[in-house]
Amino acid sequence: MMMSFDVLITQIDGLDPDALMRWIANEWVRPEGRAGHYLFQEIDVARVHLIYELREEMEVDEVALPVVLSLLDQVYDLRRRVKAIGEALGEVAAKDVRQAISDQVAEKTRS
Amino acid sequence: MDDPYKTLGVARDASQDAIRQAYRKLAKKHHPDLNPGSAKAEEQFKKIAAANGLLSDPDKRGQYDRGEIDAAGQERAQRPSYREHADGDPGRRYSQGPQGGWGADDLGDIFGSMFGGGGGRRPSASYRSDGDDQRYVLTAEFLEAVNGATRRLTLPDGRVLDVKIPAGATEGLVMRLRGQGGPGSNGGAAGDALIEIHVTPHPFFERSGQDIRLVLPVSLTEAVLGGPVEVRTPRGPVKMQIPPDSDSGTELRLRGRGVPPSKGKAAGDLYATLRVVIGKPDTALTDFIRDWKPHDCLNPRVKMEAVP
Numbered sequence: 229m230m231m232s233f234d235v236l237i238t239q240i241d242g243l244d245p246d247a248l249m250r251w252i253a254n255e256w257v258r259p260e261g262r263a264g265h266y267l268f269q270e271i272d273v274a275r276v277h278l279i280y281e282l283r284e285e286m287e288v289d290e291v292a293l294p295v296v297l298s299l300l301d302q303v304y305d306l307r308r309r310v311k312a313i314g315e316a317l318g319e320v321a322a323k324d325v326r327q328a329i330s331d332q333v334a335e336k337t338r339s
Numbered sequence: 340m341d342d343p344y345k346t347l348g349v350a351r352d353a354s355q356d357a358i359r360q361a362y363r364k365l366a367k368k369h370h371p372d373l374n375p376g377s378a379k380a381e382e383q384f385k386k387i388a389a390a391n392g393l394l395s396d397p398d399k400r401g402q403y404d405r406g407e408i409d410a411a412g413q414e415r416a417q418r419p420s421y422r423e424h425a426d427g428d429p430g431r432r433y434s435q436g437p438q439g440g441w442g443a444d445d446l447g448d449i450f451g452s453m454f455g456g457g458g459g460r461r462p463s464a465s466y467r468s469d470g471d472d473q474r475y476v477l478t479a480e481f482l483e484a485v486n487g488a489t490r491r492l493t494l495p496d497g498r499v500l501d502v503k504i505p506a507g508a509t510e511g512l513v514m515r516l517r518g519q520g521g522p523g524s525n526g527g528a529a530g531d532a533l534i535e536i537h538v539t540p541h542p543f544f545e546r547s548g549q550d551i552r553l554v555l556p557v558s559l560t561e562a563v564l565g566g567p568v569e570v571r572t573p574r575g576p577v578k579m580q581i582p583p584d585s586d587s588g589t590e591l592r593l594r595g596r597g598v599p600p601s602k603g604k605a606a607g608d609l610y611a612t613l614r615v616v617i618g619k620p621d622t623a624l625t626d627f628i629r630d631w632k633p634h635d636c637l638n639p640r641v642k643m644e645a646v647p
Contacts, residue, residue, distance in 0.1 A: 258432060258433070269429065269432075270419065270424055270429070271421070271424035271425065271429040271430065271432060271433075272432075273419055274372075274419040274420060274421040274423070274424050274425075275421055275433070277418055277419055277421065278372050278421040281366070281370065281418075285362070285363055285366050286363060286366055286367045286370065287363060287367075298435065300372075300373065301433045301434065301435045302435055303375065304375065304422075304425040304426065304430050304433070304434075305430075305434050305435055307375055307376065307425075307426055308426065308427075308430055308431070308434075311426070320471070320472060321471075322469040322530070324467070324468065324469060324527075325468050325469060328468055
């Protein structure tokens, strides 16, 4: 479900419209559409919540925020890639090979 | 429900400021979006958020301290989970990785030599493993796919495979040749060769399921007087009778002349759509038409005009 800028502002107590505009301008949030007609997908809404929490509850200021977001985006990127590799193995590799991979990974990552 | 003071690690007489500080410190550590994949962090964060919800509000905190309410039911409103979206396909929106998927080099960066990058460790030889399935693409001519054919395929490792394309094969059909893939190691079985068929289009045949369609050009004489014409079908030419006064666009069916029957599928039909070709200018025809007074002065666009 898509959400407009104005609705999103009312959803988060204390979210300053200027701040959200700034986050969009910095491409920390990337809604569809243009200024005045932004449309936020669910992931954009969740990301605004997250940035708001980073700012307000975790005291990450806007100087440090891009570093945090960049690292976070890389973590999720890796998670999606690893998931894709897992799915690819599931489709291509025989069951015994998958089991062997799974065992070896467990072995190598045991702390 | 745990004691919210213990959850936040503060004394019962802690100031509101100290509670806020404690909450922030713990939220930084346990926020579920910052700890994807850790169910423990998520559980912990829920407790912390609930404890904070209770103690950060001086009224509620007072009620709790006096024993008027308990700590249950203080979970804060469900916030949308960024993790849930970012782990799935929508997460690509904020991807920083290489665009358009990872190649062997990108994978090699993480996985060493396993995906074709140079160097790295040799795979351990200590366990039995079956060979990989190997994928190939075979491009077949339209008629090869319709009628079936045997094609010789030379694999990158020099092996030669005779691939039998079944009659009625469709675009994207994958054939599995057992044991023709990569060799197994330590006694593992060889993998399979998976051969995907791509069908090239035909200049005039078009396939629609088991049926085949073509546009059949006919002369004015053939259209008006009718008569036998020769039609190409996937299995050679056949004679077909054109009824007299056949219009352009008339569809004639040749039963059973489409895609031949294959397991579970009956033979298809061939549909020929007539297209009248007037041909090169002919003064005799032009003169005839000019002097021609049709019985019925029909407007062929009358149906079209009836549509608003």
